Amino acid sequence: MNVPQPIPNRRLFRGPALLLVAILAFPLAARGDYAYLLPLGQLCAIYGIIVTGLTLLMGFTGQISLGHAGFYGFGAYVGAVAATAGRLPVAAALGVAVAAGALLALAAGFAVLRLHGHHLALATLCLGVILGEFINKAQITGGAGGMFDLPEITLGGLVKGSAAGKFYLVWAVAWLVVLWAVQLTASPVGRALKAIQGDEGAAAAAGIPVFWIKLKVFVISGALAALAGTLYAFVYTPSYLGPEEFSLMFSVTLVTMAVIGGMGNVWGGLAGAAVMTSLHELITLGGEKLGIVQVARWEQLIFGLLLALILIFCPEGLMPALGGWAQRARAWWGRRWKMRTRLEP
Amino acid sequence: MQNIAMLLLVKGVMIGSIYALISLGFNVIYRTTGVLNFAQGEFVMVGGLSAAWASGTGRVPLAGAIGIGLGTAAAVGWLVDALAIRPLRQASASVQIIATVGVSICLRALAAIFWGTDPCHLPPLQPGSVQLAGVAVEIQNLWMLGAGAVGMAALAVGFRWTATGRAMRACAENPEAARLCGVNPGRMSALAFTLSALLGGLGGILLTPVLSMSYDRGTMLGLKGFAAAILGGLGHPVAGVAGGLILGVLEQCSAWYSSLYKETLALALVVILLLLRPKGLLAR
Numbered sequence: 001m002n003v004p005q006p007i008p009n010r011r012l013f014r015g016p017a018l019l020l021v022a023i024l025a026f027p028l029a030a031r032g033d034y035a036y037l038l039p040l041g042q043l044c045a046i047y048g049i050i051v052t053g054l055t056l057l058m059g060f061t062g063q064i065s066l067g068h069a070g071f072y073g074f075g076a077y078v079g080a081v082a083a084t085a086g087r088l089p090v091a092a093a094l095g096v097a098v099a100a101g102a103l104l105a106l107a108a109g110f111a112v113l114r115l116h117g118h119h120l121a122l123a124t125l126c127l128g129v130i131l132g133e134f135i136n137k138a139q140i141t142g143g144a145g146g147m148f149d150l151p152e153i154t155l156g157g158l159v160k161g162s163a164a165g166k167f168y169l170v171w172a173v174a175w176l177v178v179l180w181a182v183q184l185t186a187s188p189v190g191r192a193l194k195a196i197q198g199d200e201g202a203a204a205a206a207g208i209p210v211f212w213i214k215l216k217v218f219v220i221s222g223a224l225a226a227l228a229g230t231l232y233a234f235v236y237t238p239s240y241l242g243p244e245e246f247s248l249m250f251s252v253t254l255v256t257m258a259v260i261g262g263m264g265n266v267w268g269g270l271a272g273a274a275v276m277t278s279l280h281e282l283i284t285l286g287g288e289k290l291g292i293v294q295v296a297r298w299e300q301l302i303f304g305l306l307l308a309l310i311l312i313f314c315p316e317g318l319m320p321a322l323g324g325w326a327q328r329a330r331a332w333w334g335r336r337w338k339m340r341t342r343l344e345p
Numbered sequence: 346m347q348n349i350a351m352l353l354l355v356k357g358v359m360i361g362s363i364y365a366l367i368s369l370g371f372n373v374i375y376r377t378t379g380v381l382n383f384a385q386g387e388f389v390m391v392g393g394l395s396a397a398w399a400s401g402t403g404r405v406p407l408a409g410a411i412g413i414g415l416g417t418a419a420a421v422g423w424l425v426d427a428l429a430i431r432p433l434r435q436a437s438a439s440v441q442i443i444a445t446v447g448v449s450i451c452l453r454a455l456a457a458i459f460w461g462t463d464p465c466h467l468p469p470l471q472p473g474s475v476q477l478a479g480v481a482v483e484i485q486n487l488w489m490l491g492a493g494a495v496g497m498a499a500l501a502v503g504f505r506w507t508a509t510g511r512a513m514r515a516c517a518e519n520p521e522a523a524r525l526c527g528v529n530p531g532r533m534s535a536l537a538f539t540l541s542a543l544l545g546g547l548g549g550i551l552l553t554p555v556l557s558m559s560y561d562r563g564t565m566l567g568l569k570g571f572a573a574a575i576l577g578g579l580g581h582p583v584a585g586v587a588g589g590l591i592l593g594v595l596e597q598c599s600a601w602y603s604s605l606y607k608e609t610l611a612l613a614l615v616v617i618l619l620l621l622r623p624k625g626l627l628a629r
Contacts, residue, residue, distance in 0.1 A: 112616070115623050118381065122575040123619050125568070126612035133609045249564060252383070252446055259443040297458060304451030308429050311444045315436035 012186055015267060016179045023171045027164040038163035040281055042236050044274045045167075045174035049228040051257045052174075052181050052269035053221030058255070059263030060185060061217045062197030063113065064121045066251050067128030068225050073135045073246025075101045075226025076233040080150050080241050081140055083234070090151050094230045101226020102219050109218035113211065128251045136243045146242030153234045166235050173231065174270070177224060181266045193217065260310055262317020271318045275310075279303055352480050353597045359486040361593020362493035366548035367570025368577065368585035369496050370541035376504065376580055377513040377537035378530075379438055383445040384425060385545055386567020387452040392418035392546025393558035394456055397465035407468060414550045415543060421452070422542020426535045434531070449564070456560040469554040489551045493586060496544055500582040513537060576615055577626055584627035591618075591626070 030037040050072055057063050079097035082088045088096065112123040135141050142148075153169065154160040184190055195203040196210055204210045233241050253276065261272025283302050314321035367385055374382045396414025399405045405413065429444045469485040476482075504510040515523040516530040523530055549558060552566075569592060577588030592615065599610030618626065 111620060115619060118575050118579055119619055119623060122572055123616050125572070126616045129612050130609045133606060137605050248568065256443050256446055259439060263439070298454070300454035301451055301458070304447045304449075304454060307447035307450065308444055311436070311440055311447065312432045315433060315440045 012182060013179075016175065016182060019175060019178065019270075023168070023175060027167050035163065037281075038167050039236070040278060041167050042163075042170045044270075044277045045170040046228045046231050046236060047254070047257060047273035047277055048174050048270040049177050049231070050225045050254055050269075051261065051273045052177055052266065053224035054254055054258045055261070055263055055266065055269040056181060056185070056193070057217050057221040058258055059265070059268065060190065060193040060197060061214060063214055063218065064117070064255070065124040065218075065221070066121050066255065067124035067126070067131070068221070068254050069246050069248065069250035070128035070131030071101055071105060071222045071225035072229045072232070072250075072254075073243070074104060074131050075229030076241060076246070077135055077141050077147075077229075078226070079230040080147050080233050083151050084147065085140065090153050090234055094153075094227075094234065097230045098223050098227050101229070102223035104226075105219045105222025106215070109215045109222070113214050113218060125248075125251070129248050132243070132246055132248055135246055141243070144243060146240055148240055150233055150238045150241060152238040170231050170235055173227070178266065178270060181269075185266050189213075256307070260307070260317060262314075262319035262321070265317070265319040265323075268317050268319045271322075275318060279306060348479055349601070351478050353601055354594060355477065355480050355482055355486075357594030357597035358590055359482070359489055359593070360596065361573075361590035362490045363548050363552050363566070363589075364569045364573040364592050365493040365586040365589030366489075366496055366544055366551075367566060368574035368589050369493075369500055369582055370544040370548075371570055371574040372580065372582050372585045373500065373513075373541040373544065374537050375517070375574070377516050378430070378441075378534050379517045380430065380441045380445065381571070382538075382541065383442060383567065383571075384449040384452060385541065385570055386563035386565070387449045387456075388418050388422060388542040388545030388563075389549035389552070389566050390456060390558060390560060390563030391421050391452065391542075391549070393467070393549030393553040393562075394460050394465055394560065395546075396550045397467040397553050397558060398460055400467055401465065407470070410467070411550055415546050418542045418546025418549070419539050422538040422540075422545075423535055425452075425542070426538035430534060430538065431531060434534075449567070453560055453563065460560060462560055464557040464559040465553070466557050467550070467553040470551075483555070485551070485554050489555075492547055492551055493589070496547070497582050497586040504582065509533075509536070572612075572615060576618060578624065581627065587627055 026041060027038060030041070050068060054065065054068055057065055075097045078100045079093045082096045083090055083093035086093070086096075108124075108127055112120060112127070115123050137143055152160065155165075155169065185193070192203070192208045192213055195206065195208055196213060200210050229246075232245065257272035257276045258269060259272070260275060261268030261270070280299060280303060283299050283306075287298075310318065367389060370385050370388065371382060374380055374385075392414045395417035396410045399413040400407060400410035425445075425448050429448045430441060433441050433444055469483070470488050471484045474481045474483045475487075504514060512523065512528040513533045513536070515526065515528055516533045520530045523533075548566075552558065556562075570589070573589035573592045574585040575588070576592060577584030577586070579585075592611070595614050596607060596611040599614070600607035603610060
């Protein structure tokens with residue numbers, strides 16, 4: 001019988017180490033004319049945090065959520081209100097927002113996680129729309145007008161106003177989240193999640209507390225979305241926080257990011273978020289380089305087409321496809337290596 | 346008071362019949378391919394906008410414009426299947442669902458390019474209104490209700506008693522076994538998308554005279570239809586229509602109670618209904 005072997009630590013943490021190098025190097029490369037890439041990079045990290053939580057929920061535990069933009073917005077606005085009307089310091093507001101996001105996910109998850117499949121999708125969708133409507137219409141959130149001039153996270157003046165400093169800050173959080181997700185999915189808990197995805201009844205028969213684990217993952221993913229929301233509010237755009245970001249369609253976009261990245265892989269969340277976020281920029285950039293006028297008019301169309309093409313060529317998502325290509329490349333090099341050693345006397 | 350209740354009921358049933366038509370489209374595709382089509386609302390938008398565009402040129406009579414709207418919607422449905430779903434036949438259902446999200450982005454972008462971003466109008470099929478239980482009801486609304494009823498009956502009968510309907514259901518149940526019995530799942534999928542786009546387009550044509558139509562209206566309509574289909578119990582046309590009517594009435598009632606938080610109230614009630622009947626309202 002094939003007993004799953006624990007992955008050796010060296011291999012497990014190679015990915016996070018590589019990512020750390022990439023994070024440290026990116027602001028050094030994005031200078032001068034390319035400095036506008038830094039805010040884009042911040043957005044990739046913020047979305048990556050949400051989608052990593054969503055990947056754990058959907059790809060590993062098999063529970064769909066079409067309402068995560070609601071948790072994301074909830075975190076952003078609770079943090080913003082706590083920092084302005086509540087006059088809390090930013091760090092405390094951030095803590096309050098994440099705790100509130102977790103509590104909301106706990107209450108909501110307790111109710112809706114007894115639903116399955118499409119019914120769960122509809123219930124979470126309703127939840128997202130309800131949260132979105134509150135953000136859009138309540139007095140305290142500034143309604144459709146939004147909120148202005150939130151306090152910034154400065155870390156004692158370390159990152160104040162500098163795009164590179166903000167970039168390092170959000171990516172440090174994203175890196176920790178990914179590191180934690182990597183070790184979680186390699187642990188017995190990760191295997192329990194996979195078991196729930198495979199067959200809830202069988203998992204329960206094997207002694208896994210199915211409902212509690214589902215609830216735990218739902219709470220974690222809700223808290224991560226709220227955390228991303230506070231980073232959006234306090235780091236990415238402290239000058240203005242509006243309701244457009246947290247629309248219903250964004251919940252669908254988040255799920256799309258998870259699927260594009262590859263749901264069975266912890267790295268899929270980051271990959272999907274990075275690709276979907278930078279795709280718009282790449283289209284505009286490519287359009288300018290090729291000298292096509294009116295790129296803006298065609299941008300959405302090209303975006304949709306590229307999405308469909310990625311799905312057609314990598315139906316399992318980008319990360320598994322990349323893994324497959326890497327394996328094939330390694331096999332190819334291995335063959336060449338063998339041939340060479342055989343030829344040498 | 347009684348009059349208000351009657352008015353809310355009538356208005357709810359009218360808008361609910363459009364949700365019912367959209368949920369029928371969801372059901373046709375789901376029962377044939379097992380895919381939830383997130384571009385369903387865009388079919389509604391395409392049908393409504395192309396009819397309004399044809400009628401707006403002033404050279405096409407209303408009947409011709411309706412024909413053009415239905416034809417365009419059906420053609421778009423067939424193309425969506427051919428270009429996005431057929432290449433992904435082997436992929437998992439979640440990937441196919443996300444592909445329909447991509448399709449809906451493309452359709453919205455194309456509509457904005459072809460028809461612009463301004464709302465378009467269409468004259469009603471039949472102007473005027475009738476008195477119904479003390480409430481004035483526009484005749485256009487009765488057409489909406491009638492179309493929902495006819496569509497539901499035709500699908501319920503078609504899926505159950507015609508060979509094609511049974512073949513379509515077999516494809517969702519087990520494509521390999523269906524193929525062994527001589528059913529072509531690819532052709533059935535194309536048929537399902539065309540049929541469901543036709544239903545969506547019909548909904549759009551009926552809705553445009555009442556609420557007007559623009560390129561971005563489809564998304565919300567599609568989600569309402571999705572909610573209706575699942576609320577009733579996915580996979581059964583009659584249940585989907587019931588879900589649509591219930592959703593329409595819930596919406597009107599909550600809009601009357603609090604115009605600011607109408608979505609919140611209606612959808613909170615949907616969640617409560619789901620928790621009470623976790624398998625759908627009419628599921629056995």
